[in-house]
Every structure is written in structure tokens, then in C-alpha cells.
Amino acid sequence: MTAFWILAILAVLSAIVTILHRSPVYGALALVQTLLLIAAMFVLLDAHLVALLQVIVYAGAIMVLFLFVIMLLGAEDEVRLEGRSALRLGALVSAAALAVELATVVVAKRGDDTALPAAFGTTEALAERLFSRWALPFELTSLLLMVAVVGAVVLARRKA
């Protein structure tokens, strides 16, 4: 449990740095740190494969591309915008709604001690489910990714 609390506090702090830091590069790096800590939390939850995929895909590929874009297209420090009060109110309301939702889920599941199946979170278990019961959504997701890639290429070419 101590491991969870250490990871959780660090993750929340990294997330706060992501949002509040002036420099976008530091924000992106703090996001990488948050993702790595979340991957560690996945390991605590016995979801080893998901943890590794989080690092490989999210922290290792997506965030690198984020950093590329930030570095190539200007990494000026953020200026605090004079936002309209309506926007700020909307942001606060959505954040409050999200917090209430998460708290409801946590409280509802508290004390839920159902034992996990023995091979939970291993590659074999995940693969077995993914390619039998959830094969069609899996294929559709990869199709969706392909559409995104093709769309990005088309948009880039049109600008040039």
C-alpha cells in the first residue's frame, strides 16, 4: 500500500506540473513522468502487459512525437491567458463533475475483494481474450488507426 501512495502522490504532483508549468517542454516531460508512474501502478495491479504497453506506446512513442512538435514548432513559454470568465466557470464545473464521478466509483468499489484469476494480466491471458471474444473490436480499432494515419498524411500533403 505504501508503494501505491508514493506512486500516487508523485503522479498527482507530476500532473500538476504538466498543467501549471510555463514551459511546454517541461510540461511534456512531466507528462512522461506521470505516464511512467501510472505504468508502475499498473504493475501493482498485476496488469504487467498493460504497464509495458503504456511505456512502449504512450511514453516511448507518442510523447516523443509530442516533444518533436513542441521543439520544432516553437517552445515559447506560455503566457497566462486572460480567459473569459465563462470558460473558467465551464472548466471548473467539468472538473468538479469528473471528480464526483471518480469519487463515486472509488467509494462504490471499496471493499471489493474479489480474487483475480491466477493468470490475470499476463500476455497469454490478454491475448486469449483479445483474439477470441474481442477480435472484431480489435480489428476495427486497427482500422480506425489506419484511417487516422492516412488522414494525417493527406492533410499534410494538402498544405504542401
Add this chain to the structure above:
Amino acid sequence: MDFLIVFAKCLVALLIVLQVGVLLLWVERKGSALIQDRVGANRANLLGGVLPFNLGIVNTLMADPLKLFTKEDIVPEGADRFLHWLAPFLALFPLFLTYAVIPFGDVLEIGDRTINLQAVEAGPGILFVLALVSLGVYGVVLGGWASNSRYALLGGIRGSAQMISYEIAMGLALVAVVLTFGTLDLQQIVREQGKLMWGVVPAWGVFYQPLALLVFFIAGMAESKRAPFDLPEAESELIAGFFTEYSGSKQSVFMMADFVEVAIVAALVTTLFFGGWQVPWLHRDGFHLPGGLSIPLPSLLVTILQVLSFLVKLAIFCWLQILVRWTLPRLRYDQLMNLGWKRLLPIALVNVAITAVLALALQGWTVAS
């Protein structure tokens, strides 16, 4: 007690990485000198000339690091100090971690304990390695950007683009290997390579996946930005690329990262394709030669032989990488990207497809459920 054993294993793995990284510096200098028909660094001696000949090894292992560590640490004006300090750490740390899952022996039997000679017994070992290789890009990207210098930024962008491109080919080569051996665990893969094909030849990965070996080796060399893929640190064009503005200890950390990555690629190639610590026909209780002859050996000797076998194979593949570096000319950047995306990636994909079909055929066209 268990904690002590794991700690000792991690220490051994760390020491192997450190020693290999440092020794490779000397091997590279003397090896490149050999290849280029010159002598190499040989001006250093011990204790003011007590030996009648000069020692290149003293130069490389003692004088050079000493010089690097005592140099002034310069941070360029306008550079981001924190990121400038962080980048070398990010470049080196994931590489050290990779050795945690590489098996350097079978088991060590002390008393009634059987210790698996792999620092961390990770089920999905290969994915762990891939994850750490993806994290290695940050050192390059940040090193380039945090230096506030055009050359460094260019080198950094080129380097990271190259690294993420070749990660894909590397991953696909590994997919084929995983399909062949049916497991992600590195120790298990090495154990599978102890089985014999047709009762005679040990089932090393190179016999099953020669194409994957080629793709993986080339992609591995490109990942570590070694020649012929070293345009990010092209000495004649970008001075030193993404680590131009680094001096002293930080530069030595980047250089060390280069050699540690050589060691990692060599270790992975031996583990996945050349049997890791397997000595042909050597089992835990001795040799079982194909003719039927069986030589019993004490288990400690078997373990020592297996660890030596791993180290020898590691050395061979490190030397092979050094040889390739000093033989082939550098690839231009577009040729480099071409190779990664248009040649290695399709080859690796075709390899995966063929492997999958063959694996299914050998299983009798049924899926194990």
C-alpha cells in the same frame, strides 16, 4: 535472504554492463587502429615509464576517463540548465536497466537453492527491453534541444527520428522470434534453444529466423546511432551532433551510453539468436553428445561454462559491431530513412507473415486454446 540473492544478481548484471562498456572503449580504439593499419593510442605508461613499452590500455581506461571527469563542465549560455543536466542521465539509465532481464546463465546450485541467473525474472522480458529502448530516445531529443545550439538541435531531431523509425523494424523482428519460441520470457527462450533439431543440431534462433537476425542486427546498430548510421553525430558535419555542447563527465556519459548500447545489442542477439548461455549439447548434469556419449560434470562447472559461453558470444558480437562501424561508409540521412521504412520494415513484416503461417502449419492448422 531472497532479497540478498536478487540484489547480488542485479549487482552482477550491473557490473557486467559497466565493465563491458568501459572495455569496449579500449577495444574500439585498438580495433579501429588495427583495421585502419595504424597503432592507436599508445603513449601512456605506468608510474613514469617503469615498463619498457607503452600501454594503450592505460591511456584508454585510466588517462582518458580521468581527463574527461576533470574537465570543466560547460553549460552553454541560454541553455536550459536542468534539461542539459538531465539528458545524459536519460540516455544512460534505460540502457543499464535492460541488462536486468538478460539471462547470463542457467541456474546456480548453492546448497539446496537453485538460483536462476537472470537479475529480474520478468515474464514479458522482450517487451521490457522494447520499452526501455523506446525510453532511450529522450536522452537524444533533450540533449539536442537543451543545448541551445543549431547543430545540436539538428543532431537531436535527426537522431530521435532515426531511433523511432528503427524501433519498429526491431520490434517486428522480435515478433517473429516470439512466434518461433512461443514465449516472451528471455530465460525461457534461451532454454528452448537447448533443444536439438533432428537430434544433432542445437535449435538456435539463427537457424529458425535468419531474416529476423539480419533485420534485428541492422536495426540495433541503427538504434545505437553507430556507423554506418551515425549521421546524428556525424563528426565531419555536425561536430558531435546532439552532444556537441557537452563537456567533461556529461560527454563521457553519452559516450558510455553508446558503448553500453553496443553491449545490449550484442547481448540480445546472443540471447535470441545464438543460444545465450547455451553451450551445444551441455545440460545441467554434463554433456550429452549426439553419438550417445555422455560426460557428467559437476553443476558448478556447468554454470561456469555457460556464463563463459555467454560472455564469449557477447564479445564476438560486440567485435562484429565494431568491425562494421569501421568498414562501411556512412549512410546519408534519406538513405538511412529509406532503409528503415522502405526495406527493413517490409522485410520484417513478410518474415512475420511467413513465420506465422509456418508456425500454424506445424501446429496442424489448429489454434491451441
